[in-house]
Amino acid sequence: MNSLTLISILLTIVVYMGARKFAHRVPSPFTIPILTTTIIIICILRFSGISFDEYAQAKDWITSLLGPATVALAVPLYKNREIIKEKLMPAILGLFIGTLSTIVSAIWLAKALHLSESLQAASAVKAVTTPVAIETVQMLGGDTTLTAALVVASGLFGAIFGPILLTMMNISDPFSRGLSIGTVSHAIGTSQIMGEGPIQGGVSSVAMGTAAIITPVILAVLYRFL
Template sequence: MTIITVFSIVLTILVYIFTLFVAKRYSSPFTTPVFLSTVIIIIVLVASHISYREYEPAKEIMTYLLGPATVALAVPLYKNRHILIQNLLPALAGVFTGTILTIITAILLGKAFKLSKLMITSLSIKSTTIPVASEISKIIGGDEILVAAFVMITGMFGAMFGLKILDRIKVSSPFSRGLSLGTISHGIGTSQAVKEGELQGAVSSVAMALSAVFTSILVPWLIPLFLN
């Protein structure tokens, strides 16, 4: 492990801890830890002349640790399994509707702004977690770099503004709030849902998984339908 890799890991952890403190002290969409820590880390890396390629080994190590963190979501999921089973059909209908609408909206907006087919194709899978979106992009002819960027921006937007939008439109049900975040803003939104409550986090993780399945099925069919 190189010095840069160790520095990058320590930097990421310290910056995230700092942004958690800032978020508690100054509540704002722009102090959301995912957003603020990303901005600070980019500034530090640029100032230190550390390229993304040099930072990547640290990212790979930290990404590997997401595995146990993701598995840990099974605990609140198990605890709230009765609520999930009772609301299974509404949840399936909600995730399916949310998934198909976000895909169609992305395609139509792309066409309205006269984006290229490559851009629209990459944009259409923005609400799916990156590992799944990367595989879908190979099937539909998207660009993996664009896909990763769109997915990150979507997740970050959901984490920053999702709960506030739900507050504004008076969605108070923990089940509905978790379902919305997981469907639209995948893992990053789910991390925010977990902070709000155990039920929200459990429902959001289910919605994230279902959305990935529905997107995998729907996008290869919808892209030719709207773009050919």
């Protein structure tokens, strides 16, 4: 690891910690830490003259920690296991339908717009967490960098607008809110919905993990017939 990579990692951590404090002081869907951190880091790279390729090594180190971080979401799952057991069957049905509709709509829209196969593959996996999305898109022959960008964009959109849309539709049940966000907005949405309560966070963790498991299976079947 060279000095620039180490500085970039430390800078990213410091900026994220500052973004978390800012989000606590100014709570809003538009002040979620990952959004403000991304904007600040882009600005720093832009004005410091550091290229993305130079920063990419730091990004790779940080990305490698996504796996352990995702596993840590099992804690709220365990604490709310009884509630999840009670609504397991409706949750499985809703999660399957949500995941399937997300994938199918992305593929059909990409085909309707005559987008490249690489972009179609990246769009199809945008709703699952980054490590799974990257591994899956490699099997489909898609671009991993583009996939990572779409995954982050999808997560940010769900984290910012998901709770707002659910509230507008009068969906206040904690279980339903957590299931919805976790299905389509993976870890970014889960981290945001956790702020509403432990049930939302626990259910969202389950939804995110299950969606990551069934998405490659659904894609394997769809790509065989579409």
